[in-house]
Amino acid sequence: MKHEHAKTATQNACKLCNPLGACLAFRGIENCVPFLHGSQGCATYIRRYLISHYKEPIDIASSNFHEESAVFGGSHNLKIGLKNVSDQYKPDVIGVATTCLSETIGDDVPMILREYKKEFKNGSPMPILIHASTPSYQGSHIDGFHAAVHASVKALAEKMPWQRLINLFPNMVSPADLRYLKEILEDFGVPYMMLPDYSQTMDGGPWGEYHRIPPGGTPASAIATAASAMASIEFGSTIEASKSAAGYLDVMFGVPAYHLPLPIGINGSDKFFSLLETLTGEKRDEKYEDERRRLVDAYADGHKYVFDKRVIIYGEEDLVIGMTAFLREIGMVPVLCASGGKSGLMKKRIAELVPDMDELGIKVREGVDFVDIEDEAKILQPDFLIGNSKGYTMSRKNNIPLLRLGFPIHDRFGGQRMHHLGYRGTQELFDRIVNTVIEQRQNASSIGYTYM
Amino acid sequence: MEQIGILEGRERQVLEKNSGVAQADIACDTSSLSGSVSQRACVFCGSRVVLYPVADAIHLVHGPIGCAAYTWDIRGAVSSGPELHRLSFSTDLQEMDVIYGGEKKLYKSLIELIEQYKPKAAFIYSTCIVGLIGDDIEAICKKVARETGIPVLPVHSEGFKGTKKDGYKAACHALMKLIGTGSTEDISKYSINILGEFNLAGEAWIIRQYYEKMGIEVVATLTGDGRIDAVRRAHGATLNVVQCSGSMTWLAKEMEEKYGIPYIRVSYFGIEDMSKSLYDVAVKFPDRPDIMEAAKQIVSEEVKTLYPSLQKFKKALTGKKAAIYVGGAFKTFSLIKALRSIGMSVVLAGSQTGNQEDYARLKEMCDEGTVIVDDSNPVELSKFILEKGADLLIGGVKERPIAFKLGIGFCDHNHERKIPLAGFVGMYNFALEVYQSVMSPVWQFAPRKGGSL
Numbered sequence: 001m002k003h004e005h006a007k008t009a010t011q012n013a014c015k016l017c018n019p020l021g022a023c024l025a026f027r028g029i030e031n032c033v034p035f036l037h038g039s040q041g042c043a044t045y046i047r048r049y050l051i052s053h054y055k056e057p058i059d060i061a062s063s064n065f066h067e068e069s070a071v072f073g074g075s076h077n078l079k080i081g082l083k084n085v086s087d088q089y090k091p092d093v094i095g096v097a098t099t100c101l102s103e104t105i106g107d108d109v110p111m112i113l114r115e116y117k118k119e120f121k122n123g124s125p126m127p128i129l130i131h132a133s134t135p136s137y138q139g140s141h142i143d144g145f146h147a148a149v150h151a152s153v154k155a156l157a158e159k160m161p162w163q164r165l166i167n168l169f170p171n172m173v174s175p176a177d178l179r180y181l182k183e184i185l186e187d188f189g190v191p192y193m194m195l196p197d198y199s200q201t202m203d204g205g206p207w208g209e210y211h212r213i214p215p216g217g218t219p220a221s222a223i224a225t226a227a228s229a230m231a232s233i234e235f236g237s238t239i240e241a242s243k244s245a246a247g248y249l250d251v252m253f254g255v256p257a258y259h260l261p262l263p264i265g266i267n268g269s270d271k272f273f274s275l276l277e278t279l280t281g282e283k284r285d286e287k288y289e290d291e292r293r294r295l296v297d298a299y300a301d302g303h304k305y306v307f308d309k310r311v312i313i314y315g316e317e318d319l320v321i322g323m324t325a326f327l328r329e330i331g332m333v334p335v336l337c338a339s340g341g342k343s344g345l346m347k348k349r350i351a352e353l354v355p356d357m358d359e360l361g362i363k364v365r366e367g368v369d370f371v372d373i374e375d376e377a378k379i380l381q382p383d384f385l386i387g388n389s390k391g392y393t394m395s396r397k398n399n400i401p402l403l404r405l406g407f408p409i410h411d412r413f414g415g416q417r418m419h420h421l422g423y424r425g426t427q428e429l430f431d432r433i434v435n436t437v438i439e440q441r442q443n444a445s446s447i448g449y450t451y452m
Numbered sequence: 453m454e455q456i457g458i459l460e461g462r463e464r465q466v467l468e469k470n471s472g473v474a475q476a477d478i479a480c481d482t483s484s485l486s487g488s489v490s491q492r493a494c495v496f497c498g499s500r501v502v503l504y505p506v507a508d509a510i511h512l513v514h515g516p517i518g519c520a521a522y523t524w525d526i527r528g529a530v531s532s533g534p535e536l537h538r539l540s541f542s543t544d545l546q547e548m549d550v551i552y553g554g555e556k557k558l559y560k561s562l563i564e565l566i567e568q569y570k571p572k573a574a575f576i577y578s579t580c581i582v583g584l585i586g587d588d589i590e591a592i593c594k595k596v597a598r599e600t601g602i603p604v605l606p607v608h609s610e611g612f613k614g615t616k617k618d619g620y621k622a623a624c625h626a627l628m629k630l631i632g633t634g635s636t637e638d639i640s641k642y643s644i645n646i647l648g649e650f651n652l653a654g655e656a657w658i659i660r661q662y663y664e665k666m667g668i669e670v671v672a673t674l675t676g677d678g679r680i681d682a683v684r685r686a687h688g689a690t691l692n693v694v695q696c697s698g699s700m701t702w703l704a705k706e707m708e709e710k711y712g713i714p715y716i717r718v719s720y721f722g723i724e725d726m727s728k729s730l731y732d733v734a735v736k737f738p739d740r741p742d743i744m745e746a747a748k749q750i751v752s753e754e755v756k757t758l759y760p761s762l763q764k765f766k767k768a769l770t771g772k773k774a775a776i777y778v779g780g781a782f783k784t785f786s787l788i789k790a791l792r793s794i795g796m797s798v799v800l801a802g803s804q805t806g807n808q809e810d811y812a813r814l815k816e817m818c819d820e821g822t823v824i825v826d827d828s829n830p831v832e833l834s835k836f837i838l839e840k841g842a843d844l845l846i847g848g849v850k851e852r853p854i855a856f857k858l859g860i861g862f863c864d865h866n867h868e869r870k871i872p873l874a875g876f877v878g879m880y881n882f883a884l885e886v887y888q889s890v891m892s893p894v895w896q897f898a899p900r901k902g903g904s905l
Contacts, residue, residue, distance in 0.1 A: 005564055005567060005568040006560075006562045006564045006565055006567075007564060008543075008557060008560040009512065009541050009542060009543055009544070009561035009564065009565055010517060010520070010541070010542045010543075010544035011520045011540065011541055011542075011565075012524060012539060012540050012541060013517050013519060013524070013540060013542060013544070014494070015521070016517070016518065016521050016522070017516055017517050017518030017521065018518075019478070019518070020518070034493065035487070038580070038611075038612075039490055039492040039494045039495075039496075039580055039611035039612045040484055040490055040493060040494045040520065040611070040615075041494025041495075041497050041519075041611045042494075042611070043489070044490070044491065044492060044493040044494070044497070044850070045493060045497070045518070045519070045522035045523070045848055046518075046522070048522070048849050048850055049522050049851070051849055051850060052849060053855055055853055055856070056853050056857075057830055057853040057854050057857055058853075059489045059829075059830050059831075061485075061488070061489050062486070062487070062489070062490070063486050063487070064484050064485070064486045064487075064488075064490070065580075065611075065612035066483055066612060067613055069612065069613075070580075070583070070612050077486045078486070080485075080486040080487060081486035081487030082487060083487065083488040084459055084460075084461075084485060084486060084487030084488055085489075087459065088459055088487075088488070088489075088831055089831075099580070100515070100516045100518075100545075100550075100579075100580060100581045101580040101581060101584070101611070101612060104550055104580075104581045104584050104585065105584060111873060135516075135547070136517065136518045137516040137545050137546055137547050137549070137550050137581070138508065138517035138546070138547055138817055140517070204900055204904070205905065206857060206859055206899055206903065207857045207858060207859075207899065207905075208899035208900060208905055209834075209838060210678060210830070210834030210838065210854070210857075211834065212831055212860065354738060367515060390524075393538075394747075438601045445820065
């Protein structure tokens with residue numbers, strides 16, 4: 001629907017900026033400090049935003065630009081910053097992501113990093129420096145996420161003899177999802193390299209002393225082996241080729257790349273498990289058959305609640321695509337699939353998974369904000385919304401319930417422990433969706449039914 | 453445990469009070485050290501925080517999406533009427549805009565937003581790259597103001613052009629352009645403006661009520677529950693009462709110079725400072741002894757109910773130790789007093805933006821051995837929390853997980869808070885929150901208390 005007023009400004013954005021994604025991804029490398037080359041505010045705002053979801057300390061360093069740095073270049077500040085971070089955090093890796101500021105003035109970060117390595121060669125131990133280009137005026141947070149993963153693989157992967165190893169690039173999913181994926185790979189008995197892995201760094205235990213960098217994450221030495229793997233699996237169907245880590249390993253080292261949509265729903269999860277069976281030559285553990293059976297049983301128990309329910313789903317494009325496939329297999333109609341991202345691929349990818357999307361009236365919109373989604377909602381009258389916490393404003397205003405998932409969850413507890421992927425994640429999502437419907441019915445009834 | 457040192461270049465910003473020896477003044481008012489993981493934000497943050505609560509204006513962030521996205525509905529600054537401040541508007545600059553300039557996009561955005569939302573004014577925040585690509589914000593604002601008939605105010609808040617304090621100043625500068633443009637007719641001689649009170653969780657309403665009970669007219673609150681029309685007539689007040697001094701002293705000084713309005717600094721946290729902020733205002737109206745009488749009456753009534761209700765907390769908390777790390781230093785003074793009134797001592801006190809004078813006063817107030825820090829970071833804060841055995845940290849969102857990771861209580865004294873901590877009722881809420889966090893049985897499992905890792 002066209003907005004009733006002309007609309008140039010973005011209002012209540014359904015996306016975040018590029019560097020945020022990079023910081024999160026770098027947090028999934030062991031003993032790594034994310035470092036933003038830009039103003040102090042970028043690091044601080046992003047820390048605050050991530051903390052409100054993950055409830056974990058997240059130290060992001062900043063080169064803290066001044067006016068002189070903006071005029072004469074940020075090289076000096078970047079070097080001092082790297083030195084200070086090295087001294088204070090003693091990291092193995094520093095993940096340097098750029099911002100709109102450093103990109104606009106045209107700082108040649110790779111060159112500055114080379115100079116830094118030369119200048120400080122004999123000083124404190126030299127961490128590995130990874131550089132991701134993440135100007136905030138391009139794309140959104142998900143692009144920064146993939147850029148950081150891609151940059152890490154590019155910086156670290158090196159030619160080695162073939163080994164029985166699977167690379168998994170899981171996309172921007174929850175710490176709980178990451179833990180589940182590791183469990184699956186371990187149960188298949190196959191060595192793996194998953195990047196990033198912030199399952200512990202962004203959702204860890206209590207500390208007896210302050211950890212400059214929390215334990216957990218994928219070691220740089222493991223990332224180095226990525227080029228020797230027998231295959232890479234990358235979740236996501238809208239990742240730009242130039243930012244696909246799996247694609248890079250395929251082209252440069254001949255590691256076959258398997259791109260799957262985020263495995264949400266039975267069909268999506270089946271594809272993932274089948275691929276693992278093919279690649280490893282092993283059968284999946286019986287426990288996953290059990291998970292699948294319970295899920296099929298739950299679908300049967302709950303199908304009448306959800307059939308033909310109309311929802312709006314929004315968030316990162318890959319999440320929306322994965323969710324759309326799942327919603328269709330339980331008979332729900334995602335009347336609008338929306339994202340602040342703009343890959344230009346979302347509609348095509350959804351059509352691949354849901355061939356009858358047009359007949360069903362499924363609308364796909366990229367590059368939208370929450371005011372656009374709200375305009376659509378007024379016409380489409382969905383039963384509820386599915387997406388992150390930022391839809392709450394329009395949910396409340398229009399009295400449409402919101403089922404929260406993805407990132408960020410700022411107004412509920414435990415977003416970092418929510419599952420979305422595989423049979424287990426689908427089970428959790430299905431239970432929550434059915435309960436949303438039940439709760440809606442119960443509240444709408446004047447009787448006060450105690451059996452629903 | 454591994455020893456944590458202070459970064460080279462920051463030693464002078466950390467001090468442990470020792471009256472036995474001569475100690476150099478703490479270094480402050482400097483920009484953050486690169487790579488130090490400062491808890492500070494940027495110039496934009498300073499401006500945004502000050503103007504945010506103005507509820508009948510649109511706040512358009514000119515730049516890429518991040519700055520607007522991270523400040524969308526970020527504060528607990530509530531409004532009794534319009535709520536335009538809770539929306540997030542951005543020109544969402546793209547690569548082509550960076551190359552060819554964002555002026556057209558800014559102009560179109562403004563015209564459309566003003567048409568759609570009918571605000572009383574518009575604030576346009578410049579972000580980092582706007583300062584680089586050279587958009588003439590002033591010219592666009594003038595043009596739009598002319599065409600729409602409302603004030604359209606540029607806020608020069610490019611993130612890198614200074615510190616958060618410079619952002620405060622840029623915001624005050626925009627407010628100063630509004631002040632003096634409204635009618636001061638019918639404003640009482642016995643009137644004040646409340647400056648630096650942002651109506652978090654309705655705190656400005658609590659404070660306003662006390663003053664009104666004393667017979668004083670509150671002309672404008674800057675900027676809590678703020679309205680453009682009230683700001684425009686703020687120059688009609690007799691006295692400016694400044695709370696968040698870091699952000700608003702500049703404005704108070706400007707108003708003194710331009711309109712001859714004197715100002716006083718106050719704080720609404722804790723019994724002592726809350727009471728004093730009523731008396732200090734009453735003193736300024738000596739020809740009306742009834743105002744002072746009313747102030748005394750309010751204090752005595754409030755304290756009569758508050759004091760006994762605090763005793764339960766005091767009994768439990770006596771001997772416990774607190775660490776404070778907040779944005780403005782003035783707040784730390786009140787917090788130290790408030791904590792003492794519930795039996796707690798302060799082992800660490802610091803701020804993001806305190807000045808020389810603030811730190812001198814802080815040092816004077818603190819106990820021997822208290823660590824004082826300026827523009828600190830998570831590593832330092834943790835070091836001192838552990839070394840000093842603090843049971844509580846008072847801070848904001850970014851400090852909260854540090855406390856919880858280390859297994860100590862935490863009090864949210866930040867802009868997101870949902871519970872008023874100002875005023876007499878605020879003191880009760882504060883004590884309750886501290887009590888509930890420090891005394892929670894969950895800490896028995898913390899490694900610090902012998903729980904397993």
